[in-house]
Amino acid sequence: MATRILLEGRPGSGKTTAIRRLAALLRAGEAVGFTTEEIREGGTRVGFALETLAGRRGVLAHVGLPGPPRVGRYGVDLGVMERLAVPSLVWEPTAASGAAKGLVLVDELGRMELAYPPFQEAVRDLFAGEVDVVATVHAQPGPFTDELKHRADVELLQVSRANRDALPEWLAARLER
Template sequence: MPTRILLEGRPGAGKTTVVRRLSTLLRARRTIGFTTEEIRQGGTRTGFALETVDDGARAVLAHVDFPGPPRVGRYGVDLGVMERLALPPLWSAAADPARGELVLIDELGRMELACTAFQDVVRRLFTSDVDIVATVHAKSDPFTDALKRRADIELLQVNRASRDSLPQDLAARLDRS
């Protein structure tokens, strides 16, 4: 049975930190997926960048200067970034689970889920034989709430106390020799 872990936490709890550290700790597993990171100018958050786990490709996913649509809060979202960078490796993993890749997704948030093709590939991944670790906000969302209710999901809380030990604990469970 595949491993399906959702890392749930409030903004700033350390979800991205856990995923990035986990990615560097895994030695015997090929990881694919993406992380997101705030873009700050002069101490003010102005957007979010997306970076792929496997090759470090990076692009601005959302920014206050992007017109949208879609818009999430004050940010316009560039869905093309999801389509160009995030989706191809995810579709490959869903299509060929025998490759044994671990899918890391940071995060299943409103900006990323504005891309319906991303929602489609996430649904496919969660019904295929692929190991997944993904981050989700603690607040309610119909898409992520449905995932959290699945019987095959392990929901782990990320907070300041757990974020330092979680990467090592997860790596020990997920790394294959």
């Protein structure tokens, strides 16, 4: 049975830090997916970048983007979801990975990412498949993420400043192939 873990926490709790450290602990080719990070100018957050574990990067949301959609003060570039995020969720075994079963890391299942319906479908497919999934989610309620959080096969782990440093090593050991 596939492992399905959601890392839940408030903004700034360390969800992205934990999933990036987890990715760094894994052997090359062992996982696919993407992470996000803030774009800052002069100490002020002005947007978010999305980077695949394969190293492709794009600006997902920015105050200077017109949208639609808009999430808060950010215009969201759904083309980044189409070109980078959705394709990064497909795990295919390779001789280099040596893994019999795939692992997909998703940072994150948030309002910006979920504004793209094909991304929602790709995530549903992930959770219906045989691949292991570790994804980050906000603590705030939302129809899509609440549905995932309440699945019987999903383990919901709270991320906090107290556990975020130890969590990646614990997850890596648990997911070890």
